[in-house]
Amino acid sequence: MSAESDLAVIVLAAGKGTRMKSDLHKVLHPIAGRPMLEHLLASVAALAPARQVVVVGSGRDQLETALNGRASLAVQDPQLGTAHAVQQAESALAGFAGDVLILYGDVPFVAADTMRAMLERLHDADEPAVVVLGFTPDDALQYGRVIAVGDRIVKMVEYKDADPEERACNLCNSGLMAVRAADLFALLARVGNDNAQGEYYLPDVVNIALGDGRVCAVVTTEDPDEVAGINSRAELAEAEGRWQQRRRRAAMDDGATLVAPETVWFAWDTRLGRDVLVEPNVVFGPGVTVADGVKIRAFCHIEGASLATGVEVGPYARLRPGAVLEEKAKVGNFVEVKKATMGKGAKANHLSYIGDAEVGAGANIGAGTITCNYDGYFKYKTVIGERAFIGSNSSLIAPVKIGADAIVGAGSAVTRDVGAGELRIVRAEQLVKPGWADRFHDAMKKKKAEKKG
Missing domain, CATH: 3.90.550.10 (Spore Coat Polysaccharide Biosynthesis Protein SpsA; Chain A)
Incomplete structure (x- = not known):
């Protein structure tokens, strides 16, 4: 030849x-x-x-x-x-x-x-x-x-x-x-x-x-x-198992720590850096790149994502295609990130959905925050500036921009841009009725007693 x-x-x-x-x-x-x-x-x-x-x-x-x-x-x-x-x-x-x-x-x-x-x-x-x-x-x-x-x-x-x-x-x-x-x-x-x-x-x-x-x-x-030929579902599973076993060994040989190797599942193109820690029950879908020194806690699903040096993910986090976590960003438990960039040192520690978004360096996303990116027909983008603080249980209704160093008060539903350094609170004023609860309880107890009688 x-x-x-x-x-x-x-x-x-x-x-x-x-x-x-x-x-x-x-x-x-x-x-x-x-x-x-x-x-x-x-x-x-x-x-x-x-x-x-x-x-x-x-x-x-x-x-x-x-x-x-x-x-x-x-x-x-x-x-x-x-x-x-x-x-x-x-x-x-x-x-x-x-x-x-x-x-x-x-x-x-x-x-x-x-x-x-x-x-x-x-x-x-x-x-x-x-x-x-x-x-x-x-x-x-x-x-x-x-x-x-x-x-x-x-x-x-x-x-x-x-x-x-x-x-x-x-x-x-x-x-x-x-x-x-x-x-x-x-x-x-x-x-x-x-x-x-x-x-x-x-x-x-x-x-x-x-x-x-x-x-x-x-x-x-x-x-x-x-x-080895593959002719049945059982043989397919056996082939998957052999492939995964070799890939896990290669990952460890290349300097990654797999706490429970048999519970970690790689995709064909997963790339891990050195000194990466992968805890039990982590699944990598296609298109994942992980830099040096990343910590991936247990029970995470990661696909189509890029993780820079020092990032921490999970436990119980989901990174979907288009997720980019820059240096030392953190995504915590029950947080989902899709087609979004978390800037250097940005954090979303609990119970949040970050989709179609840019989150600036050092920003903090409070528990229960969601970017409302879809109106049933089109997707829209949320931009959160550097060092912004988004209070817990906030809804950022895209398209919307939150300026650098801005604060969004907990429980807010934000529909308009927030300027740099502003405080935005979007929630109804609290209504206080002294004694109302006591009267309610008394009435209901009386009604219940009458039914028993």
């Missing part, structure tokens, strides 16, 4: 995914907040392929929307086996003369380095016709077997067609292959379906090439999890 751009990738995603029991296409089910197909394509992107083809069956419209033109689509209908599926990509690769990687959309965690190793083996001096990715699981189950001497394949056999001696081999076929385009479709054209399932098996291209006297080779991954 003269350059990685001489590469095409075929991703098989035509399976119906019936074991998922879902209206969502199997390969679009997320792991760590990212569809499994996107995990695979991210690894593929490191090889800069010239062409990408996704072979689809049912759910084509979902994949078409998700891919948004990033890959050609080839339709397999009817579905007659894996060799037949790969054949459907032939027209999409017309005129292509480079190497082809065959991958599976429900095998999302194949590393780019593993793909490179397959391609490099394809171009070794013995010029194998096909390179297969093999693995050696603890339990070989009903995987197809790769019968090999060293890394040269002697035979490929499906489990149902294997004899007892072949089934005793623990080198299994992942289904992934590297083949030159010039060989691939010529070999596929010779695949038959004389087997237990009556299907056109992709591994048969290896046996056909071997019959022609050509070399075929196997590259073995040391990590069976890398090639």
Whole structure:
């Protein structure tokens, strides 16, 4: 391979995914907040392929929307086996003369380095016709077997067609292959379906090439999890668990403290700085960046947010997309922040909603304060100046601006701008009726006694 751009990738995603029991296409089910197909394509992107083809069956419209033109689509209908599926990509690769990687959309965690190793083996001096990715699981189950001497394949056999001696081999076929385009479709054209399932098996291209006297080779991954397929909700959960376990370990290795690692859930793109403290039961959605020295207390949900150095969040806080907490800002228990910036040292310690807002440095948001940002049709912005003090149980009805050093009295419903340094109190005057409560209680007690009598 003269350059990685001489590469095409075929991703098989035509399976119906019936074991998922879902209206969502199997390969679009997320792991760590990212569809499994996107995990695979991210690894593929490191090889800069010239062409990408996704072979689809049912759910084509979902994949078409998700891919948004990033890959050609080839339709397999009817579905007659894996060799037949790969054949459907032939027209999409017309005129292509480079190497082809065959991958599976429900095998999302194949590393780019593993793909490179397959391609490099394809171009070794013995010029194998096909390179297969093999693995050696603890339990070989009903995987197809790769019968090999060293890394040269002697035979490929499906489990149902294997004899007892072949089934005793623990080198299994992942289904992934590297083949030159010039060989691939010529070999596929010779695949038959004389087997237990009556299907056109992709591994048969290896046996056909071997019959022609050509070399075929196997590259073995040391990590069976890398090639684990996902076919059910249970397997999806297992894959999520494995991914999370590795990510938690990586976070701790990079200098973060996870008090109870098994209770912390990361998204695929979560970034944590050094000396970050994450207490139990914290969930990160996609799009979170956490700088050094941040404290995230227990039971927080954080998504699409940026936390600067020294920030403190929670417990029981929710940061939604667009939340930006600048240096040493604090968001406390039962506070929700959405599409809002909390300036340096700003605080919202309890029971507040801050949405579509700018909160200046050093401002203090009292308990029970809300920014009323939505009128049922449009969203509006609240701007709170530096060092402003918003009293408890206040409603700031946007669009509204609170000036620097201003004070909003507790219980106020503010509908007009407050100037810098002003005090604004917007609440009804207290009404006092001496003795009214005593008379009320006496009357009600008397009424109750009469009913009992």
